[in-house]
Amino acid sequence: xxxxxxxxxxxxxxxxxxxxxxxxxxxxxxxxxxxxxxxxxxxxxxxxxxxxxxxxxxxxxxxxxxxxxxxxxxxxxxxxxxxxxxxxxxxxxxxxxxxxxxxxxxxxxxxxxxxxxxxxxxxxxxxxxxxxxxxxxxxxxxxxxxxxxxxxxxxxxxxxxxxxxxxxxxxxxxxxxxxxxxxxxxxxxxxxxxxxxxxxxxxxxxxxxxxxxxxxxxxxxxxxxxxxxxxxxxxxxxxxxxxxxxxxxxxxxxxxxxxxxxxxxxxxxxxxxxxxxxxxxxxxxxxxxxxxxxxxxxxxxxxxxxxxxxxxxxxxxx
Amino acid sequence: xxxxxxxxxxxxxxxxxxxxxxxxxxxxxxxxxxxxxxxxxxxxxxxxxxxxxxxxxxxxxxxxxxxxxxxxxxxxxxxxxxxxxxxxxxxxxxxxxxxxxxxxxxxxxxxxxxxxxxxxxxxxxxxxxxxxxxxxxxxxxxxxxxxxxxxxxxxxxxxxxxxxxxxxxxxxxxxxxxxxxxxxxxxxxxxxxxxxxxxxxxxxxxxxxxxxxxxxxxxxxxxxxxxxxxxxxxxxxxxxxxxxxxxxxxxxxxxxxxxxxxxxxxxxx
Numbered sequence: 001x002x003x004x005x006x007x008x009x010x011x012x013x014x015x016x017x018x019x020x021x022x023x024x025x026x027x028x029x030x031x032x033x034x035x036x037x038x039x040x041x042x043x044x045x046x047x048x049x050x051x052x053x054x055x056x057x058x059x060x061x062x063x064x065x066x067x068x069x070x071x072x073x074x075x076x077x078x079x080x081x082x083x084x085x086x087x088x089x090x091x092x093x094x095x096x097x098x099x100x101x102x103x104x105x106x107x108x109x110x111x112x113x114x115x116x117x118x119x120x121x122x123x124x125x126x127x128x129x130x131x132x133x134x135x136x137x138x139x140x141x142x143x144x145x146x147x148x149x150x151x152x153x154x155x156x157x158x159x160x161x162x163x164x165x166x167x168x169x170x171x172x173x174x175x176x177x178x179x180x181x182x183x184x185x186x187x188x189x190x191x192x193x194x195x196x197x198x199x200x201x202x203x204x205x206x207x208x209x210x211x212x213x214x215x216x217x218x219x220x221x222x223x224x225x226x227x228x229x230x231x232x233x234x235x236x237x238x239x240x241x242x243x244x245x246x247x248x249x250x251x252x253x254x255x256x257x258x259x260x261x262x263x264x265x266x267x268x269x270x271x272x273x274x275x276x277x278x279x280x281x282x283x284x285x286x287x288x289x290x291x292x293x294x295x296x297x298x299x300x301x302x303x304x305x306x307x308x309x310x311x312x313x314x315x316x317x318x
Numbered sequence: 319x320x321x322x323x324x325x326x327x328x329x330x331x332x333x334x335x336x337x338x339x340x341x342x343x344x345x346x347x348x349x350x351x352x353x354x355x356x357x358x359x360x361x362x363x364x365x366x367x368x369x370x371x372x373x374x375x376x377x378x379x380x381x382x383x384x385x386x387x388x389x390x391x392x393x394x395x396x397x398x399x400x401x402x403x404x405x406x407x408x409x410x411x412x413x414x415x416x417x418x419x420x421x422x423x424x425x426x427x428x429x430x431x432x433x434x435x436x437x438x439x440x441x442x443x444x445x446x447x448x449x450x451x452x453x454x455x456x457x458x459x460x461x462x463x464x465x466x467x468x469x470x471x472x473x474x475x476x477x478x479x480x481x482x483x484x485x486x487x488x489x490x491x492x493x494x495x496x497x498x499x500x501x502x503x504x505x506x507x508x509x510x511x512x513x514x515x516x517x518x519x520x521x522x523x524x525x526x527x528x529x530x531x532x533x534x535x536x537x538x539x540x541x542x543x544x545x546x547x548x549x550x551x552x553x554x555x556x557x558x559x560x561x562x563x564x565x566x567x568x569x570x571x572x573x574x575x576x577x578x579x580x581x582x583x584x585x586x587x
Binding site: 060062079080081082084085086088090091092094095096105106109110114117152153154155168169172174 | 483484485486488489490491492493494495496498499503504507508582583584587
C-alpha cells in the first residue's frame, strides 16, 4: 500500500532556548517531509549547521523528533537497531578489535547467544572462526589484502579504515545504510575510489542509502536523488524562515550508477551550479514557492510559519 | 650545553644514561659523605649507618632466622603482599562499576554522588572506625586500602566510559549488540588499559594506606616492621626496608606498563 520504505512525516526538531522564556524554542528542523523508495541512493547536502546529521540520527534512531514521526516500513523508529547500518566519518571502527573482528562482530552477535559468548563455548569459537573467514573473503573484495585482517584499525590508512567500516556495516545487510560524511577526511583520489566502491556495493546489495556530504559534486555523482536542506529560506511574504527545511529535491541525470565521464558533462555542471545556488548559498533566501522540488516523490513543505494547506492537497502530492 | 634547552635536542644514549643516573649518584654520594663524617665523630652512630652496616641489617632480616626462627623480610613481604593483592582484587571491581555508571543513567544516579562523597572521606580518618568495627585483624587493613582507592578508580572509569564517543555505542547497536554487550564488550575493553594506568598511579596511595594500617595494628608486615624497629633507631633495618618496598612498587609499576604496551598495542593510536 505504502510504496515508500522510509517516510519522514512533518518532522520538527527543536529544543528550549537558554533563556527559559516560556514558548521560545530553537528550531533545528522545521517541517521535514520526505518519502524515500527502497533502492534509492539519496544524497543530502546543505550549509554547515543545517541539521543534516540530525536527520540522519532521526532515521538511525539515536534521536527522536519533537513533532511528527519517522517511519520505516510503516513502523515508527523506536531506537537504533540492526536494520539500519551506519558509517560515520570516524569512530565507526572499534579500536580494540582487529579488522576481522570488526567486520565479523555483527554476524557473530547474530549467530551466537550471549551465554555462548560469555562461556566461550566450542560452538562459539567455531562460529567465530567461520565468521572471520567470511570476513576475510569480503576484505579482499573491498580492496584490502587478506593479511590486513589481522591488523588493528590504527594500522590502516584513512581510506582503508572507511572500507572496513563499510564492510562492517554491509555484513549485516541492512535495509538502509546511513552514511555521515563517510569520505570527509579522505584525499581527493581516495574519495573517488571510495565513491565507486560504495556504488558497487549499493548495486550488489540492493540497499537504500542515505548519504550526507559537504561535497556537492560527490553528492550529485553518487546519488540518484539530491536533497538540499537549508536554514536560509523565507516564506512567501519574504519573512525569514525558522529552522531548516528541504529547499531542493531533484533526481540526478545520467543513469545509476553514473559513468565517471558524467562528471565532465555540461548537464552535470549545470546541476551542480543550480543546487549550489539554491541550497548552499546563505545569501540566497529562496521563497517557499521557488523551491525546486521536481523529484517525483518530493513533497511541498508546510513550515510552521506558513498557512495550513488542506489535507486533500497533501494526498495529491503523494 | 648550548643545546640543553632545545625541544629538538637529540641526546646520545651515553648522555641519556649519565643524566638519568646523575641524581642517584648525587644522593648516594651525599649519604656516604654524611655517614662517613658522623662515624668519624661517633663510631656508634645509628642515624646514618654505613653501607656495610645496612648490608648486615639486610642479612639479619633476609637470611638469618630471628628468635622465632622466621626470616623476617620474607614473612613481612608475604604478609604485606597478601593484603595488597586482596585489596587490588577488590579495587578491580571498581572498573565494571564505573563503566556501568558511565553508560547507564540509572546506575549513575544510584552511585555517582554517593561515590563522589565517599571519595572525599580521608581514608586514614576512618581507620579508628574500621578497627572498632572489624577488629585489629586483616579485614580492617584491607578495607582501609579499598576505601581509599576504590572510589577514585570507579570515578575514573566513569569519566573514561563517558568519553567514549556516542557513535561507538550506536554503531554497536546497529550490529545487534545488547546494552550489556556495549558496556562490557565495547566500552570496558577500550578503557581497560587506561584503568590499568590509573591503578598503577594509585599503587603509592595503596601502599601508604597499607603501611598506615600495619603500623597501628599488625604482628607482621613491612609497615609493621619499620615502625617496630624505629624504637631502637635501627636505621640499618629501616633504610633497606624502605628501599625494598620502593623497589617492589617500582617493579610492579614497570610490569603493568609492560603489560599495557605488550597486550594493548592499539592504545593511544
